[in-house]
Amino acid sequence: MRVALPFGRTPEGKRGAYRKALEAVGIQAAEDAATLAGLDGLLLAGGTDVDPSLYGAAPHPETGRPDLDRDTLEARLVREALEGDLPILAICRGQQMLNVVLGGTLHQHIEGHRSEERDAHRVAIAAGSRLHTILGQNELTVNSRHHQAVDRVGEGLLVTAAAGTVIEAVEMPEKRFVVAVQWHPEDRTDGTDAKLFTAFADALK
Numbered sequence: 360m361r362v363a364l365p366f367g368r369t370p371e372g373k374r375g376a377y378r379k380a381l382e383a384v385g386i387q388a389a390e391d392a393a394t395l396a397g398l399d400g401l402l403l404a405g406g407t408d409v410d411p412s413l414y415g416a417a418p419h420p421e422t423g424r425p426d427l428d429r430d431t432l433e434a435r436l437v438r439e440a441l442e443g444d445l446p447i448l449a450i451c452r453g454q455q456m457l458n459v460v461l462g463g464t465l466h467q468h469i470e471g472h473r474s475e476e477r478d479a480h481r482v483a484i485a486a487g488s489r490l491h492t493i494l495g496q497n498e499l500t501v502n503s504r505h506h507q508a509v510d511r512v513g514e515g516l517l518v519t520a521a522a523g524t525v526i527e528a529v530e531m532p533e534k535r536f537v538v539a540v541q542w543h544p545e546d547r548t549d550g551t552d553a554k555l556f557t558a559f560a561d562a563l564k
Contacts, residue, residue: 360563362400362446363436364388367429369406376545377404383548384560393432395439399563400446400536403433403453405543408507411467414459419467421506434460441534446562448555449539451505454529457539461513469525472503477547479503482527488519489530489538493558494551501527501542501552508541536562 362381366374374390381388381402389398410425411418413434433453437460440447449457455465472479478500484491491497499520509526512518520528520540531537536559544552 360385360399360560361387361389361397362402362563363392363395363398364390364402364404365392365429365433365436366390366404367406367426367432369404373405376543377402380545380548380553380556383553384556386556386560386563391432392436395436395443395445398445400448400559401436401440402559403437403447403449403456403539404545405451405453405504407452408467409452409455409459409465411465414464416464416467421468430456441531441537444535446536446559447534447538448536448559450545451541451543454539454541455507455509457537458509458513458516458529461516463509463513463516464511466508466510468506469508470506472508472522472525473506474503477502480522482520482522482542484528485517485519488517489532489536490519490528490540493538493554495554496551499551501540502546503542505541 407426408423516529527541
């Protein structure tokens with residue numbers, strides 16, 4: 360099983376956790392692949408802020424310099440995956456990009472969700488969602504390293520987890536497997552979060 364894994368300008372030191380999480384469930388990463396042809400799915404990783412012009416907004420003072428090449432590549436790959444009904448697992452920035460491609464918008468800056476703590480806060484998980492089925496929990500304590508979040512939800516997406524008013528997970532129920540989370544499960548594969556990668560692998564088969 361092989362999946363596209365766009366990294367763009369992501370520093371090498373932040374790439375290893377994604378590779379290891381995929382390898383642990385038997386998935387090979389095709390890093391920065393230009394197409395999904397011959398691949399089984401798509402993993403959208405964390406990274407730089409999404410270009411606000413993609414959702415018709417001016418940059419907020421706290422919004423970082425976008426990686427325009429990565430934005431363009433990921434948007435194309437998301438559309439390709441959705442058209443072919445290939446599985447998508449989206450993480451942090453990946454959730455935001457998925458939402459934007461589907462016509463949603465982002466909060467460009469929120470407070471209190473950028474933390475180096477392993478267990479930063481709890482999220483409530485919607486009963487009956489695919490995420491709930493995968494994790495088997497109504498609540499989960501997660502890490503949190505983001506300052507942007509989903510605002511207006513993109514077409515076809517269902518909100519499946521939240522921390523107060525902050526959207527922490529979305530999915531597309533009518534698709535084979537499209538699951539997105541705002542936290543970083545690749546850094547917590549010694550516990551419940553490992554189930555996300557196992558479910559992703561199962562969906563690729």
